[in-house]
Amino acid sequence: MxxxxxxxxxxxxxxxxxxxxxxxxxxxxxxxxxxxxxxxxxxxxxxxxxxxxxxxxxxxxxxxxxxxxxxxxxxxxxxxxxxDEEFDLIPGVKTLIEHYYHNGIKLILASSATMTTINMVFEKFDLEKYFGGKISGADLKESKPHPEVFQIAAKLAQEPTENCMVIEDSTNGILAAKRAGIFCAAYKSLHSLNQSYDLADIVVSDYNELFLDKISGYFS
The missing domain is CATH 1.10.150 (DNA polymerase; domain 1)
Structure with a gap:
């Protein structure tokens, strides 16, 4: 798919x-x-x-x-x-977002953060135009590792779960994605301490590895 x-x-x-x-x-x-x-x-x-x-x-x-x-x-x-002058986007993520967007991939944010924080981030870094929807786990009954947030995100994208990919960095987030039946890419950063990536379908530490030509083998 x-x-x-x-x-x-x-x-x-x-x-x-x-x-x-x-x-x-x-x-x-x-x-x-x-x-x-x-x-x-x-x-x-x-x-x-x-x-x-x-x-x-x-x-x-x-x-x-x-x-x-x-x-x-x-x-x-x-x-x-x-x-805070040190606060910025994670290296390479804006390029990846633009790459997906310009290739017609639908983007949905599915975060545990409050909608206030999500909106602050989107406004500060001018991300609004790339995303078709935003979901705050803080507004849901269940939180990760429950799959609810990703199930809703797939519905919002109006795509079956097998046509979706989740990008996560935490054990609970990866587990939530897998419970939702969605392919999961784990981003392993210097900040991701004590997290398990065993359940992820692919683990990357550089966003260039998630460009469409690099992951096409997983989706066909």
């Missing part, structure tokens, strides 16, 4: 916002005058902001509500998002 649609994850695939979240959290910890160890911080990986804030309140006996702490963190994140 020919490739007709590519379903992109966002964080770790298009941008890497993790360093910004980390800076924003540590600035928040300073403001709250609490000392968060590296171990405690790493235990927050994959947890929602609400969960992190509730953990901090319990651990440090804080008088703030989780909404208050989340608001502080959000304002720092926004500041870094627009002003």
């Amino acid at each position: 020919p490739l007709k649609a590519v379903l992109f994850d966002m964080d770790g695939v298009i941008v890497d916002t993790e360093p910004l979240h980390k800076k924003a959290y540590f600035k928040t910890f300073d403001e709250l005058e609490i000392e968060v160890s590296a171990d405690l911080y790493s235990s927050f990986t994959g947890a929602s902001t609400k969960k992190v804030c509730e953990t901090l309140i319990n651990q440090f006996n804080l008088k703030h509500s989780h909404e208050d702490i989340a608001a502080i963190k959000r304002s720092h994140f926004k500041d870094y998002f627009y002003n």
